[in-house]
Amino acid sequence: MSGDNLSLAYALHVLPDRLPAGRPTLNDILSALGDRGLALILLIFSIPAIIPTPGIPAGMIFGSALALIGGQMVVGAKRVRLPSSIAQRHIGQDVLRQVFQRATPIIEKLERRLNIRLAGVMSPLAMRVIGGVIVVMAVLIALPIPFGNTLLGLAVLALSLGLARQDGVAVLVGLSLAILAGGVSVALVHGSLWLFDTGLRVA
Template identity: 45%
Template sequence: MNPAQEPVSATLSQIGAILPPKPRLRDLFDALGERASGMILAVIAIPAVVPSPGLPVGMVFGAALVLVAMGMVFGAQKPRLPTLLGKVRLSGNAISLLETRGTALLRKLERHMKPRAAGLLTAPLVRALGLVGVLMGVLIALPIPFGNTLPGLSVLLMGLGLAARDGLAVLGSVILAIVATGVSVVLGWAGYWAAAQWIGQ
């Protein structure tokens, strides 16, 4: 099978062998860079969905998601990272998370993916979808307690839907993004209220 047609999980299951020793975030992007932005979105959303204590899920992966999604908005063929963000080193635990638990999660979702509803994947709609990805990346980057999971799932579904040309999955990711935004607002407000009450004591 042509590598560009392989399921995302097939490539991710071999990521440890593909990456150089002591890889950085830019190495991960380079390893996936020949694939569409959808695959990269799916892979870098995994740490926001799978419990990953000790990993820089919020700021680093949220910022990376914002940049990939911005590339979609402007029609970029290959996502790019700023030098400083690209130099962030990926720990062995992060690579193991992607290669094992990430692969297992993707395989479960990919079983339900197939090319359909192509009308939802036109170039203008994909660019608009990038704006949704930007918002989800921002929500992941913000320090909202328990606020990573739903935005991460939305981006994961978006990425897999784009990679598989599944318009219904992409539509589902937008619906989930709306829910994630509402939940994040509620969680953020609850955290603010709790902090204000604690300071006021």
């Protein structure tokens, strides 16, 4: 689950060049990653939830994929698999390249701060709990909550970085962000429903 020894930023930078030209699918992304590690897959799938991706419903596509991946973590699966309905969703290669190019410098800076510490945070039981947290974050990412994706995506990003580099502090930061993001999402949904109800009454 810890990923490989290569730089995560480098893996992110070269990924678009390893994908088929045109409009690769999520399955193409998984195939290009091979056995690089679950944490790297989580990292890559969380980024479009944070950085705007014009032209694709990134929240729905990547949120659904993250929910399925988190669910597989809960049951202790060793290899990521996506149903064909999700795996065959197409993503424009140019869009992916732009998103990853914007994210690479940020990941590189964050990566320098990571160290192997608090390994107990990543016990087998803890991994299942983290998977459950990712499922919740992913479901919220997939929902059309206004301005709601950034914190949710950052929580998954922090968790994935911590898992990739066995940094328990980063994992704890990710869990803290998840609690905050969940609260903000609930508040946004409540506020949106209140505005909608108020609008109906005025009309």
